[in-house]
Amino acid sequence: MSPPGSQHKNKMALNSIHWFRKGLRLHDNPALREAVQGASTVRCVYFLDPWFAGSSNVGVNRWRFLLQCLEDLDASLRKLNSRLFVIRGQPANVFPRLFKEWKISRLTFEYDSEPFGKERDAAIKKLAMEAGVEVIVKISHTLYDLDKIIELNGGQPPLTYKRFQTLISRLDPPEMPVEMLTDTLMGHCVTPVLEDHGDKYGVPSLEELGFDTEGLPSAVWPGGETEALTRIERHLERKAWVANFERPRMNANSLLASPTGLSPYLRFGCLSCRLFYFKLTDLYRKVKKNSSPPLSLYGQLLWREFFYTAATNNPRFDKMEGNPICVRIPWDKNPEALAKWAEAKTGFPWIDAIMTQLRQEGWIHHLARHAVACFLTRGDLWISWEEGMKVFEELLLDADWSVNAGSWMWLSCSSFFQQFFHCYCPVGFGRRTDPNGDFIRRYLPVLRGFPAKFIYDPWNAPESVQAAAKCIIGVHYPKPMVHHAEASRLNIERMKQIYQQLSRYRGLGTRSENMKLTSSSVVFSARSVGEPRSNRKWQTDRPQRRWTAASAPAAAWYMTPQLPVWTEVRFTV
Amino acid sequence: MKRGLQGNEQEDGGGTSGGCQKTLKRSRKQRREKDLEDEEVRWECLPQEILLHVFQYLPLLDRAFASQVCRGWNEAFHMPELWRCFEFELNQPASSYLKATHPDLIKQIIKRHSDHLQYVSFKVDSSRESAEAACDILSQLVNCSLKTLGLISTARPSFMEMPKSHFISALTVVFVNSKSLSSLKIDDTPVDDPSLKVLVANNSDTLKLLKMSSCPHVSPAGILCVADQCHGLRELALNYHLLSDELLIALSSEKHVHLEHLRIDVVSENPGQQFHTIKKSSWDAMKRHSPKFNLVMYFYLYEDEFGPFFRDEIPVTHLYFGRSVSKDVLGRVGLNCPRLVELVVCANGLRPLDEELIRIAQRCTQLSAIGLGECEVSCSAFVEFVKMCGDRLTQLSIMEEVLVPDHRYGLDDIHWE
Numbered sequence: 001m002s003p004p005g006s007q008h009k010n011k012m013a014l015n016s017i018h019w020f021r022k023g024l025r026l027h028d029n030p031a032l033r034e035a036v037q038g039a040s041t042v043r044c045v046y047f048l049d050p051w052f053a054g055s056s057n058v059g060v061n062r063w064r065f066l067l068q069c070l071e072d073l074d075a076s077l078r079k080l081n082s083r084l085f086v087i088r089g090q091p092a093n094v095f096p097r098l099f100k101e102w103k104i105s106r107l108t109f110e111y112d113s114e115p116f117g118k119e120r121d122a123a124i125k126k127l128a129m130e131a132g133v134e135v136i137v138k139i140s141h142t143l144y145d146l147d148k149i150i151e152l153n154g155g156q157p158p159l160t161y162k163r164f165q166t167l168i169s170r171l172d173p174p175e176m177p178v179e180m181l182t183d184t185l186m187g188h189c190v191t192p193v194l195e196d197h198g199d200k201y202g203v204p205s206l207e208e209l210g211f212d213t214e215g216l217p218s219a220v221w222p223g224g225e226t227e228a229l230t231r232i233e234r235h236l237e238r239k240a241w242v243a244n245f246e247r248p249r250m251n252a253n254s255l256l257a258s259p260t261g262l263s264p265y266l267r268f269g270c271l272s273c274r275l276f277y278f279k280l281t282d283l284y285r286k287v288k289k290n291s292s293p294p295l296s297l298y299g300q301l302l303w304r305e306f307f308y309t310a311a312t313n314n315p316r317f318d319k320m321e322g323n324p325i326c327v328r329i330p331w332d333k334n335p336e337a338l339a340k341w342a343e344a345k346t347g348f349p350w351i352d353a354i355m356t357q358l359r360q361e362g363w364i365h366h367l368a369r370h371a372v373a374c375f376l377t378r379g380d381l382w383i384s385w386e387e388g389m390k391v392f393e394e395l396l397l398d399a400d401w402s403v404n405a406g407s408w409m410w411l412s413c414s415s416f417f418q419q420f421f422h423c424y425c426p427v428g429f430g431r432r433t434d435p436n437g438d439f440i441r442r443y444l445p446v447l448r449g450f451p452a453k454f455i456y457d458p459w460n461a462p463e464s465v466q467a468a469a470k471c472i473i474g475v476h477y478p479k480p481m482v483h484h485a486e487a488s489r490l491n492i493e494r495m496k497q498i499y500q501q502l503s504r505y506r507g508l509g510t511r512s513e514n515m516k517l518t519s520s521s522v523v524f525s526a527r528s529v530g531e532p533r534s535n536r537k538w539q540t541d542r543p544q545r546r547w548t549a550a551s552a553p554a555a556a557w558y559m560t561p562q563l564p565v566w567t568e569v570r571f572t573v
Numbered sequence: 574m575k576r577g578l579q580g581n582e583q584e585d586g587g588g589t590s591g592g593c594q595k596t597l598k599r600s601r602k603q604r605r606e607k608d609l610e611d612e613e614v615r616w617e618c619l620p621q622e623i624l625l626h627v628f629q630y631l632p633l634l635d636r637a638f639a640s641q642v643c644r645g646w647n648e649a650f651h652m653p654e655l656w657r658c659f660e661f662e663l664n665q666p667a668s669s670y671l672k673a674t675h676p677d678l679i680k681q682i683i684k685r686h687s688d689h690l691q692y693v694s695f696k697v698d699s700s701r702e703s704a705e706a707a708c709d710i711l712s713q714l715v716n717c718s719l720k721t722l723g724l725i726s727t728a729r730p731s732f733m734e735m736p737k738s739h740f741i742s743a744l745t746v747v748f749v750n751s752k753s754l755s756s757l758k759i760d761d762t763p764v765d766d767p768s769l770k771v772l773v774a775n776n777s778d779t780l781k782l783l784k785m786s787s788c789p790h791v792s793p794a795g796i797l798c799v800a801d802q803c804h805g806l807r808e809l810a811l812n813y814h815l816l817s818d819e820l821l822i823a824l825s826s827e828k829h830v831h832l833e834h835l836r837i838d839v840v841s842e843n844p845g846q847q848f849h850t851i852k853k854s855s856w857d858a859m860k861r862h863s864p865k866f867n868l869v870m871y872f873y874l875y876e877d878e879f880g881p882f883f884r885d886e887i888p889v890t891h892l893y894f895g896r897s898v899s900k901d902v903l904g905r906v907g908l909n910c911p912r913l914v915e916l917v918v919c920a921n922g923l924r925p926l927d928e929e930l931i932r933i934a935q936r937c938t939q940l941s942a943i944g945l946g947e948c949e950v951s952c953s954a955f956v957e958f959v960k961m962c963g964d965r966l967t968q969l970s971i972m973e974e975v976l977v978p979d980h981r982y983g984l985d986d987i988h989w990e
Contacts, residue, residue: 320670330727332699333668382728384670422919422946428897429947432923460844485841485873488895490761493786494727 028177028272072224307406350430730761766795907932927954
């Protein structure tokens with residue numbers, strides 16, 4: 001309650017809870033500030049259900065990252081004479097008790113745009129109302145108010161990046177980040193901490209959550225706000241030094257984890273996206289002595305925003321069935337093939353090395369994601385993107401629900417009007433990126449002995465070379481699980497069939513939004529100025545054949561050669 | 574059922590002339606009074622033609638619900654016109670996420686509607702059972718005179734995994750009984766030369782489209798037989814190993830109609846495979862006979878297998894390179910493909926394709942669409958390419974990584990250009 005001898009006006013003590021979910025930071029946290037503002041006490045809580053931890057589809061790296069974030073929060077709060085309260089259990093079960101026990105009158109949290117989050121929050125709001133607790137929610141996980149973007153687009157989320165960019169350029173710029181929580185801001189607000197805080201509300205360890213940490217290598221991506229803020233400075237320094245805001249060309253080094261990488265921190269909210277946005281803007285203006293930065297400067301952040309917007313009103317965003325924006329593709333059910341891909345046993349060193357890095361470290365380069373996603377879905381194995389999404393959910397540090405599902409739909413050409421002419425070759429693509437094969441040797445030590453010539457397709461190496469490398473293909477390393485040329489040829493045909501049928505039945509060719517070839521970068525509509533949109537040669541347009549019961553379909557079915565249209569896109573932040 | 578009613582409501586509201594005869598004779602006042610009473614009566618009176626028209630807009634499931642309403646609607650549901658087209662979806666839960674066509678429905682179709690079927694396709698998943706189920710149905714289509722038949726594997730080519738003889742005998746049933754096959758799609762199946770002979774013996778007058786890419790049991794002689802006999806053939810899709818000079822000459826014979834579309838898949842089975850060449854004179858004969866035909870070629874070859882290709886002028890219109898292709902080959906494409914309309918290059922390498930692209934812009938005057946995957950082109954060359962192509966270029970699809978900024982243009986500048 002009010003601390004003794006307090007100089008407060010004689011009013012009811014205001015006790016607040018700030019509920020951390022994402023937004024694991026003290027900087028740019030407007031909801032947290034609301035919790036503290038004019039409050040007598042504040043308690044920052046985080047809910048963790050240990051039982052849930054064991055059964056959830058979340059791997060050890062993600063748990064560790066989270067726990068490190070929580071430790072970091074706790075440490076930062078200690079400096080303000082406060083602590084983090086890690087509550088074991090589920091919010092809906094525990095909140096009513098806490099409201100009573102701590103005599104809470106205010107609950108604050110950062111807005112969660114994901115459908116599941118909105119549902120959970122609605123239930124909690126109801127509980128709070130019943131307990132007479134004021135609820136304050138603030139938007140700070142996204143740059144913009146996503147509902148406004150949707151409203152501007154006539155009630156539907158934009159399904160092409162180009163359209164998305166157009167819409168946000170019409171909005172006011174994002175709000176400035178608010179100040180970090182300091183002693184001054186805390187004011188008279190305190191946090192009552194009991195003796196047994198550590199036991200009751202301390203951050204659990206990985207072992208407590210049921211993980212075996214013996215032999216676990218140290219984290220390549222250490223979690224926490226402190227780390228995030230250090231990284232962003234490094235990130236900006238590097239950009240300033242290079243004085244180049246273009247996307248750096250892909251080379252062998254890009255594949256490795258970078259000390260300036262920010263995507264996991266943005267996902268957990270250790271780093272505020274708005275802070276990043278404004279720091280980028282400031283730096284650009286300083287270096288380029290120019291007034292307006294191009295939208296492409298914020299590419300990373302905007303892609304993330306795009307997927308959040310697309311997902312916020314679609315509870316089935318992560319499914320194929322019943323998802324209004326997802327094409328129904330007849331994926332193959334093949335658990336063995338899926339397991340080989342997930343466990344890095346495909347026999348293609350490029351794919352296996354990427355999947356190994358993913359499992360060991362929790363992050364892979366965005367083009368590496370393209371490569372493995374393409375291999376699993378439309379490129380080679382023809383397995384459903386939902387399966388790949390689940391594996392990424394388990395292993396990838398920066399994969400949250402919206403961005404992960406959206407990216408997988410994108411890469412498997414299941415949505416967002418993506419087309420599919422180009423398929424990454426599991427041999428050629430890697431070879432062009434890292435000709436020497438160091439990435440492979442690093443993550444697949446068994447292949448170290450192979451020379452660069454054969455390291456991407458070791459099955460083609462003569463027996464002598466394999467013997468010299470002490471690695472016989474088929475014995476020490478698997479044979480390739482598919483014949484790539486054949487598989488990709490078949491799969492291109494499949495995709496074409498699907499899109500041709502779609503265009504016939506759904507009249508895809510008539511909607512103006514889908515005409516655009518969009519990419520995060522180059523947009524070439526390549527139509528002469530003044531040419532009306534309806535003249536666009538969308539390949540599935542010609543010839544229009546309606547398959548009605550009464551009319552005979554014309555002789556030609558899959559007749560016209562189609563230039564499948566394809567666009568490049570950043571996978572995720 | 575609701576949707577069925579809606580459909581009819583619209584129909585009713587729209588056309589008053591379709592009502593039952595007796596209502597037309599009543600006075601307006603009387604009609605208004607009797608309106609409510611007569612609602613039920615009117616539905617029954619809808620003539621079959623109107624029901625048919627409405628039913629055609631309904632998906633099968635909704636039609637089926639509608640057919641449960643009354644006898645009249647049930648009869649309409651079974652009208653032959655509604656059963657001309659059908660797509661059998663054959664999936665197993667273990668291998669597919671999609672639902673299969675219900676076995677009872679299949680039985681009913683075979684029993685009541687097999688002689689109505691004219692345009693039929695089978696979509697099968699990657700399991701052998703689905704392919705076999707498809708063939709079982711085919712074997713029962715004895716009274717059908719199919720115009721269109723499509724065998725489509727939606728995942729792995731499961732028709733190749735079933736016993737060949739079972740497949741052939743099922744297919745033969747259709748070939749022999751239909752006698753009016755116009756479109757046939759049998760890619761990735763174990764069809765062979767003898768069965769093609771049967772096809773030709775019974776359907777040579779009507780066959781217009783034949784798609785048979787990746788049919789490993791067919792030989793050049795087998796397809797030649799088709800070309801020789803089926804003079805109405807307008808569209809053909811096959812693999813390169815079936816292509817021969819004789820085939821092209823046969824397709825260009827006087828008796829033959831103009832070919833509209835020829836699609837050829839050039840696929841490498843083993844690295845270092847040797848491919849035969851086609852004489853320029855054969856292509857010239859094709860061009861003379863069918864000046865507007867589309868020649869679509871899909872290449873899935875290793876870089877060093879392109880030797881025999883693009884040495885001479887070839888009338889290809891749509892070119893797709895599914896794997897990495899060298900600068901040298903792209904240079905030859907620029908020289909030898911004057912009819913080129915679409916070009917897709919999935920991958921090339923790390924040296925810029927500037928000269929090759931410019932040459933293609935210069936010499937392929939029909940080029941209207943291009944797609945570039947993992948290649949490199951300098952920004953200046955790219956801008957020049959686009960300028961040279963001008964208005965005719967309607968589709969351009971390119972990865973950002975392809976463009977290499979140079980002293981004249983950065984990436985942002987490209988947008989403005």
